[in-house]
Amino acid sequence: MNRTKFTLILVALVALAGSGAEAQTLIGSPFLTSYDGWMDTYDYNIAPPQGNYPAWGVLLEKGVLMENSNGMEKQGGTYLGVENDGQYKPYMMVNSAVTPSTYTITGTYSSWDNDGLGMIFGYQDNDNYFRLGVRRESTGNYGFFGGLTLSKVVGGVITPYIAGPTTSFVGTSNDTPFTLKVKVDGGNFEVYASRPDGREPSTPQLSGFDADLATLGAGNYGAMSWGQRYDGTSPLWGTMLHSMTVDNGANGSIDKTHTFSNASPVAWRKLSMTRADNTQEANLAHQGNFHLDFINGVIQDDTDGYEMATTNYTDFIGPAIVVDEPSAYDIGDMEMKVRITCDDDEGPGLLFRVQNDKSFYRVNLATQATGTGRPRKGLSIQKCLDNGEGVAPTWTQLFYESSPQFTYELGANAVPFDISVRAVNNGSTSTTIVVEILNPDGLNPNFLYSVTDYSNPLLTGTVGFTNWGAGINGTAKGKYSGGLVYSGYGGDPNVPLVVAYESAAPGGSAAAPIPEPGVLVLLIGAAVALSLPRRRKTFALLLAACCLTLPLAGVAEAGTLIGSPFITGYDGWTDTYSATNWTGVGDSAPLWGVLINNNALCDLSDGAASNGGTYAGGGAGDSQYKPWVMVNTNYTTPSKYTLLGTLSSTDDDGLGLVFGYQDDNNYLRIGMRAEATGNYGFAQGISFDKVVNGVVSQVAVANAANFGYLTDNTPFQLKIEVDGTICTVSGPALLGGGLTQYFTGSIGELSTLGQGHYGVMSWRSRNVGDASVQAVKRCFGAQLHSLTVDNNSDGSIETNHTFENVSP
Structure with a gap:
């Protein structure tokens, strides 16, 4: 009596109603190119005699205006002639507002260095202004007097001091706030310097009359910095202006209060990392000094802060800041985009999915050689996971490159590069991270x-x-002080930092929204049932998802509590097998579907269209096999693109990726097989074939490595890059491992096959071992977990195929 095996196969197509709208901004641009009228007056054609070019910016950790370059325009003193000659020239930041001839300016400062800082007023240009200077350090060979001094620059001629010097009133190397006040009435002036206790002196420390002040008094005002940068192990900060008020008194012709705590378009906070041995960032040689340069539209840090890893290449820690807005902590699927420039050979990093100081993902880049306590050279991704109060976090290396593809240009020839990070949840069971770097030289591939x-x-x-570990690499000869610099993606300071990530639908529209109440969910097909004679009775239910939404036109219906779990299509994925009756080899026709237990696209038929090899009159490993193929027909690649697939298998037979697909007689394929070739056409190892007009030819001789992990469902990656007729294949590599190049060269048929569909193939793939093995491995086969497709530059195709949310 014949036994019948009834197999129910359910496959699906999705109709996505795109909104056509741009991605939702979750975090706007954090960069500014102006703020409240403040202007950097430095002439960048002048090379600083020491330190670096001006490094003005809002210290994001404290919300104060900081300058910490350790530089100056001119030293003065015995470097030019006589000690204490007052012939120094500072860096200046002035405000475009103009005072009348009578006014009071009050500035609240602090400092981490004891060199020169102070106040500018009556400013006309760099050759005409007054300055109130404070210096704690003894003069030495420099022109900046110790103590409190008032001097002027008229017609480019510096008058060393018109009042002072007096004894310094407060230490300026410990961030203790103090206040400077200047009262001007025509040519008369009074200077008050308040101690940390806030009590203003009853009489001015400096006062007098100057005829030039009557002329220059009506002008701009601001702050100055000279040789300021702490050189110890504490934060590498310098001059800090907390606030400045300008008041004309009764007539109100000028009444301004300048603060910097709300200067940044985005709220930030410091993040203090913890290593796997529970030591924290407090031990860093240099704390961070991330500051918003609102003149040049960048955020930079040049501290060289770092702690070495305790777990090789993984739990290294450094200074960090994170966006500190309540809504930011709830961001799910997202894309973060920014431009990076780095003077040093180590340092650049991005954080995302930050939940607290011990839970986050990190992308790190380095060009320095890999060391056990250092990050790996190239790009790597780590996860830090909080284990509770007082307990060390768990650090995991999620990804690294054994052979780095990209290392940035550093030093004097540092080249900016654009980087995006996409994090997409696959339900609640996993998160897929995709990092893309645009080639900074404009070459392909990205x-x-x-x-x-x-x-x-x-x-x-x-x-x-x-x-x-990114610090100033020598003297930065440019508009930035050096170190690590972040700016707007693509050079545009207005690009949002984070947007909601949505896979693009055909025509560039966004994915369909989740139906709300009052919307009718309409399934757009019917299930296909296929009965086949088999030796054992098996029932396999394979599900994939989506729905077309139509407005409910006021029709009253019973409320649906659980909708249909069945669908007949998903996102354009198409089984190319079209025979009415199965005529292949192995056990059955294709059994494609999404496994409910691990959300992977799977074929478990243990079948194929043909075996090839000696079974078909040829030779072992001759590539004359024909697999089952599942391709995506919603998308057609341009002539230049990158495919990156994550696959796994519980069988040692064949699986791989298909690209340039026109039909079953014209496409290219990358195959992998762990089992010995035997008499079959599918060779052991990795192989590259082309199918043209039904004729199969080997592009590259199979690499006969035995990929044992093909039997234990371990995920691995294959990467295919196409640019015209040039094709590069890299892999396979286990997740977290580096991709190595398997093939690169020109394939003439790509001129016609390059623009086509893509997908996955399966050849006799299904675990059919003994009962004990099946209990562990299950009767699965070739599996595709995700497949990213990207044109890298013009956005003509960019999508990430996953199967986690297929079931309705």
């Missing part, structure tokens, strides 16, 4: 990296910047 976190993934969180 650089694409992908990894999925399956273990306690971080599903929400804010974003931030981090530095590991």
